[in-house]
Amino acid sequence: xxxxxxxxxxxxxxxxxxxxxxxxxxxxxxxxxxxxxxxxxxxxxxxxxxxxxxxxxxxxxxxxxxxxxxxxxxxxxxxxxxxxxxxxxxxxxxxxxxxxxxxxxxxxxxxxxx
Amino acid sequence: xxxxxxxxxxxxxxxxxxxxxxxxxxxxxxxxxxxxxxxxxxxxxxxxxxxxxxxxxxxxxxxxxxxxxxxxxxxxxxxxxxxxxxxxxxxxxxxxxxxxxxxxxxxxxxxxxxxxxxxxxxxxxxxxxxxxxxxxxxxxxxxxxxxxxxxxxxxxxxxxxxxxxxxxxxxxxxxxxxxxxxxxxxxxxxxxxxxxxxxxxxxxxxxxxxxxxxxxxxxxxxxxxxxxxxxxxxxx
Numbered sequence: 209x210x211x212x213x214x215x216x217x218x219x220x221x222x223x224x225x226x227x228x229x230x231x232x233x234x235x236x237x238x239x240x241x242x243x244x245x246x247x248x249x250x251x252x253x254x255x256x257x258x259x260x261x262x263x264x265x266x267x268x269x270x271x272x273x274x275x276x277x278x279x280x281x282x283x284x285x286x287x288x289x290x291x292x293x294x295x296x297x298x299x300x301x302x303x304x305x306x307x308x309x310x311x312x313x314x315x316x317x318x319x320x321x322x
Numbered sequence: 323x324x325x326x327x328x329x330x331x332x333x334x335x336x337x338x339x340x341x342x343x344x345x346x347x348x349x350x351x352x353x354x355x356x357x358x359x360x361x362x363x364x365x366x367x368x369x370x371x372x373x374x375x376x377x378x379x380x381x382x383x384x385x386x387x388x389x390x391x392x393x394x395x396x397x398x399x400x401x402x403x404x405x406x407x408x409x410x411x412x413x414x415x416x417x418x419x420x421x422x423x424x425x426x427x428x429x430x431x432x433x434x435x436x437x438x439x440x441x442x443x444x445x446x447x448x449x450x451x452x453x454x455x456x457x458x459x460x461x462x463x464x465x466x467x468x469x470x471x472x473x474x475x476x477x478x479x480x481x482x483x484x485x486x487x488x489x490x491x492x493x494x495x496x497x498x499x500x501x502x503x504x505x506x507x508x509x510x511x512x513x514x515x516x517x518x519x520x521x522x523x524x525x526x527x528x529x530x531x532x533x534x535x536x537x538x539x540x541x542x543x544x545x546x547x548x549x550x551x552x553x554x555x556x557x558x
Binding site: 214221231307 | 340342468495527530
């Protein structure tokens with residue numbers, strides 16, 4: 209459950225942003241979480257639902273999570289395949305050795321505050 | 323529906339609200355600290371290896387045997403991570419190398435801030451400020467530690483024979499982010515169903531650049547290859 213500590217990091221970042229922009233309430237938080245980030249989106253949401261209730265700033269905040277695709281580069285023909293689900297083989301040459309690139313981001317994209 | 327603009331955002335949508343574009347990784351603070359740790363470790367003269375595995379896969383035993391074999395030719399230091407107790411650090415201390423124990427008090431992984439603290443503590447140990455090789459033994463967990471850069475130069479994932487060969491498929495992140503995959507306790511291969519080639523192939527499918535090394539700390543099988551690897555990464 210390292211999602212809990214990531215949510216704690218997110219909440220402290222939100223408090224910093226609120227101070228910086230002189231706001232007192234977070235309305236919406238938009239995150240982008242890649243399929244290779246090692247983060248379980250349901251656990252992240254669960255952690256947010258619990259921990260966000262602890263401070264007035266985030267008590268009513270809603271969290272929107274988008275999953276970003278990863279790219280796999282084929283070791284055989286060099287084809288780059290963009291997908292959220294790991295492919296079994298290269299669709300062009302059937303090579304099974306595919307090197308994942310990206311898709312490991314956990315990004316705070318946008319916050320709406322008032 | 324919002325009365326003033328007709329948009330269908332949140333019910334309490336207000337026009338005093340401000341949308342702030344952030345685009346920052348949640349791991350940014352950890353990554354920045356990890357970069358500092360890497361520079362700190364390099365100043366100590368060392369190459370750092372982050373060891374990730376399930377509990378009981380033989381990380382500490384591998385370290386004990388490694389120190390016995392290389393302790394005279396390389397200056398080795400160890401940072402131990404566990405949820406509770408300093409038992410692992412005691413075992414390493416008995417081998418005569420500088421070691422410190424970090425207890426996470428419940429957290430399932432080490433992070434860069436803990437390693438930052440650990441490096442300063444290690445430097446206070448006799449011989450802890452000048453090293454060739456620093457091992458960071460992460461908390462026994464194949465999931466969470468994989469997400470956190472600690473400032474290491476190499477990452478190694480271990481799976482022991484009794485755990486079974488399906489770990490790469492089940493816990494891909496640890497294998498994708500590592501450079502070395504050790505299959506440990508190979509002296510137990512006659513007693514367990516662990517097709518080494520199959521496990522190797524599955525791991526390589528996730529990460530074709532992974533180096534795979536089966537070994538046994540008990541029988542010494544495959545150990546030479548491991549010691550060569552360490553000497554190579556230290557540039558010695």
